[in-house]
Amino acid sequence: MDVYKRGFISETSRNEEEMELRKGPWTEEEDSMLKAHVNIHGEGRWNAVARLSGLRRTGKSCRLRWLNYMRPEIKRGNISLEEQLLILELHSRWGNRWSKIAQHLPGRTDNEIKNYWRTRVQRQAKQLNCDVNSKQFKDAMRYVWIPRLVERIRASSESPSSQPSTTTKTTYNDCISNISSSQMSYANASGSVQVDPSLLPELSGTSSDSLDTQVSSVSDLTDCYNPQSLSNYLHKGLGLEKEGAATWGRDEEFQATEEHGNGLLVGGGESSMDTVWNEENVWFLQQQLRDGI
DNA sequence: AACCGTAGCAACCGCACTAAT
DNA sequence: CATTAGTGCGGTTGCTACGGT
Known part of the structure; x- marks a missing residue:
């Protein structure tokens, strides 16, 4: 109870007693009052x-309460893989333009996307000891996480049991096709998703030059998961200078992880809450970064 | 069981923009 | 043109739940 009393402030305008405004969490009663009013008078x-x-x-x-919580079209629950991919892509394109990003994720609010970014993505950057806006981290997203996410989406689309909702898939594809730039990602005829690296942020001259070649050659996404390809991504994309630093031993471990199907690439029996941002990815990148420096 | 640290999320704040006057 | 009210947006805060010790 007290929680609802906390935060009362007084309005500076006219009738101060009467206009005492509530702050803090909304009660069910307030929600229904708001809903009733909007239903009658509109937004x-x-x-x-x-x-x-x-x-x-x-x-x-x-x-705020209406837009972020009470609108009937609000989609609640875990953010699907497709939505995660879309968020990563759109953020790389537009930065912190949360409302703009949210426009392409029906049922999701800017607040929700912002929270997702801050809690999941920024946390990973922190674990990697790099800034979320650093080239290093952006490259990690671009050349490791996004391809992995794409692969997981594809894997899950091939195994109906772990398939995210069809609705979500459709939404993703619709969103992609609605985005004006032809450079944007697209879903191909088989329903799998490809990421066009050109939509991603401008990289520094040296690495993007080398990377454009590298990435444009990836017409088949399975290539992303060829360990040699991944290694190349990491060396070129993350600016790792010692080509031989990340040994195949690492990649073997990476492959072993795949074989166990415990979350990197194979959707397995995970909850949809699971993201590409799992500890193994972080560990893997940390190793690559460490070896490369 | 109690405490502590942390992740996730709802809500607030301040600023910017726009349309009406 | 200046002012003001309404709205939108991004950043930030603080509460709650939960897991670990």
């Missing part, structure tokens, strides 16, 4: 909503 004019609905909230608060 918009949030200050009027706040006044007329009887809610002691600011218009901003009402708007």
Whole structure:
């Protein structure tokens, strides 16, 4: 109870007692009041909503609650692999333009995507001891995580048991096809997803030059999972200068991981909550980064 | 069982933009 | 043109749940 009392503030405007505004978590009662009002009067004019609905909230608060939580089309629950891929792609293209990114993920809010980015992606950057905006990290995403994610999507599409919802798939493909740039990712006829590296952020001259060649040659995504290819990605994409530093021993371990099907590439029996951002990926990259420096 | 650290998420804040006056 | 109200957006905060010790 106290939690709902916490955070009351007084409004600077006219009737201070009457206009005492609530802050903090919304109660069920408030939710239903807001819902009832919006159902009758529609969205918009949030200050009027706040006044007329009887809610002691600011218009901003009402708007936020409605848009981020109460809209009927809000999709709740775990972010699917396709959505994760889309987020990574769109973020690499647009940066922190959360609302713009959210427009391409129906049912997801900018807040949700922002939270996803901060909690999952930034955490991984932290574990790798690099800045999320660093070239190093972007390259890791571009040449390791995104291809892995693509592969997992493909793998899951081939094994119906671990298939994310069809709805989500359709959504992803629809989104991709709706994005104007022809450089954007696309879903091919077989339903698998390819990532066009050109949509990703501009890299520094040296590495992008070498990488364009490397990546454009990857017409078949399975190539991404050829250990030699991956090694090349890491050396060129992550700017690792010692070509021989990451030994095949590493890749063998990587392959062994695949064979165990415990999460890197094979969808297995994981929950959809599982992401590409698992510890093995982090470990693998840390090793590559360490060896390469 | 109690405590602590952390991840995830809902909500707030401040600023910017836009349209109406 | 200047002002103001409404709205949108990105960054940040703080609460809750949960797992580890």
